Amino acid sequence: MTTLLTLAVLVLVAIAIWQLTKIFELSQLKTEQHQIANDSDNKNNGYMLFAFLVFIYGITIFSFWKYGKFLLPEAGSAHGEEYDSLMLVSMVIIFIVQTITQALLHYFGYKYAGKKGQKALFYADNDRLEFIWTIIPVIVLAGLILWGLYTWTTIMDVNDEDDPIIVELYAQQFNWTARYGGGDNVLGGANVRMIDIDKANVLGLDEADTYAHDDVIVKELHLPVGRKVNFKMRSQDVLHSAYMPHFRAQMNCVPGMITEFSFTPIYTTEEMRMNQDVIDKVKRTNKIRAEKAVSTGEAIDPWEFDYILLCNKICGKSHYNMQMKIIVETEEEYNEWMKGQSTFAETVMKDDTSPAFNTVSSVSIGE
Ligand SMILES: [Cu+2]
Numbered sequence: 539m540t541t542l543l544t545l546a547v548l549v550l551v552a553i554a555i556w557q558l559t560k561i562f563e564l565s566q567l568k569t570e571q572h573q574i575a576n577d578s579d580n581k582n583n584g585y586m587l588f589a590f591l592v593f594i595y596g597i598t599i600f601s602f603w604k605y606g607k608f609l610l611p612e613a614g615s616a617h618g619e620e621y622d623s624l625m626l627v628s629m630v631i632i633f634i635v636q637t638i639t640q641a642l643l644h645y646f647g648y649k650y651a652g653k654k655g656q657k658a659l660f661y662a663d664n665d666r667l668e669f670i671w672t673i674i675p676v677i678v679l680a681g682l683i684l685w686g687l688y689t690w691t692t693i694m695d696v697n698d699e700d701d702p703i704i705v706e707l708y709a710q711q712f713n714w715t716a717r718y719g720g721g722d723n724v725l726g727g728a729n730v731r732m733i734d735i736d737k738a739n740v741l742g743l744d745e746a747d748t749y750a751h752d753d754v755i756v757k758e759l760h761l762p763v764g765r766k767v768n769f770k771m772r773s774q775d776v777l778h779s780a781y782m783p784h785f786r787a788q789m790n791c792v793p794g795m796i797t798e799f800s801f802t803p804i805y806t807t808e809e810m811r812m813n814q815d816v817i818d819k820v821k822r823t824n825k826i827r828a829e830k831a832v833s834t835g836e837a838i839d840p841w842e843f844d845y846i847l848l849c850n851k852i853c854g855k856s857h858y859n860m861q862m863k864i865i866v867e868t869e870e871e872y873n874e875w876m877k878g879q880s881t882f883a884e885t886v887m888k889d890d891t892s893p894a895f896n897t898v899s900s901v902s903i904g905e
Contacts (some may be wrong), residue, residue: 539642542659558765567679571646576654577652577653578740580652580653580866584648584649584651585648586788588648590644591644596649607815607819607822609661609820610783610784611813611815613786614784614805614810615785615787615801615802615803616785616801616804617692617801617802618801620692620693621689622786623759629683630881631678632709640722643724649768670830691698692865694799695800696768696798696799700766701765701766701767701769702765703719703766704718704723704725705717705718705719705759705761705767705768705770705832706718706728706741706771706772707770707772707780707791707847708771708773709791709849709853709860710776710859711720711774711854711856712760712777712853712854713860714780714849715741715755715756716862717754717756718754718876719753720752720753720754720881720882721752722749722841724749724867725748725749725753726748727741727743727744728743728744730742730793733837736887737886738885739886743882743886750881751881751882752882752883753881754876754884758865759798759864759865759866760864760866760875761803761865761872762803762807762866762869763803763867763868764802765803765865766801767800769789769796769799770797771792771797771799772792772796773792773793775853776851776853776854777790777791777851778790778791778860779791779849779850779851780845780849781847781848781849781851782847783846784845785845787799788850789849803866805864805866806866806867807844808867810845810866811842819873820843824840824841825838844864844865845864845866846864847861848860848861849861
């Protein structure tokens with residue numbers, strides 16, 4: 539590898555020296571005539587501009603066809619639709635404008651290529667043209683920005699209306715832990731200084747705070763469909779980012795402060811598995827898995843779709859594996875699941891050796 543890099547550096551240095559001597563030659567008065575572009579060179583460059591335009595459009599169409607299927611499926615949260623519309627409209631406008639201006643750029647390069655004896659026209663200004671190309675972007679951008687600001691403030695408005703469930707997402711290198719407020723739906727006080735590894739109080743909950751006693755700590759996030767969730771994020775060590783792509787949600791987790799995000803899941807995991815895009819993705823993934831199983835001779839279980847919480851800040855060597863499964867289910871299923879969980883008082887505070895978590899880590903942490 540080092541040899542290859544050294545060779546590459548040497549080649550690049552050689553090219554740089556060659557180019558420098560050429561510039562030096564060109565800057566001399568007695569330049570040879572073949573170094574100056576003639577009409578035929580200009581014309582060829584004009585054709586090449588068209589060829590490049592075809593290449594740009596070709597690769598665009600190819601990318602849509604080949605990679606379009608990797609986009610996220612329909613949003614699984616109430617605010618997701620508005621977010622997606624904003625994204626789609628912005629992208630469509632950018633796409634149309636770029637397609638037209640790119641074509642014009644290349645066409646003008648061809649049409650007004652240098653010709654012997656032809657001089658460029660000095661054209662100082664045209665008020666009407668200036669007005670048109672100023673006012674159109676102003677109107678379009680103002681519209682997009684206002685719509686964007688409106689969407690942003692609606693999504694980011696975390697409030698206690700509609701009786702939301704309060705859930706803490708706790709980030710640490712390299713896993714997530716979730717905590718529910720329990721019966722009173724209020725999270726007990728916690729601080730990293732109160733972390734007690736011997737007692738498995740890994741979230742640093744305040745034992746003296748009665749609100750903490752019924753808190754439920756889990757390693758798999760369950761959410762009832764149609765009920766608003768207010769997330770409160772904490773980080774133990776470095777910057778992390780709670781990213782839930784299917785819900786169009788992301789919020790940084792910052793050590794020393796609590797950040798918030800709120801959304802309402804609208805489809806259960808089961809319903810999302812019925813989505814055509816998800817079915818196709820599962821099929822494609824399992825095909826790759828099956829091929830891999832044949833080539834390696836190892837049995838690989840087929841993959842099933844699940845909502846997921848990922849970390850979206852490069853927070854260390856196992857960042858890629860920092861994830862937690864999210865299960866959206868009906869209210870009854872959620873209540874049933876919640877009944878089976880033990881509280882902070884029943885686990886850590888009893889001072890026994892049982893683990894603080896209800897569900898043993900479902901995430902394997904790679905090296
Ligand atoms: Cu992280």
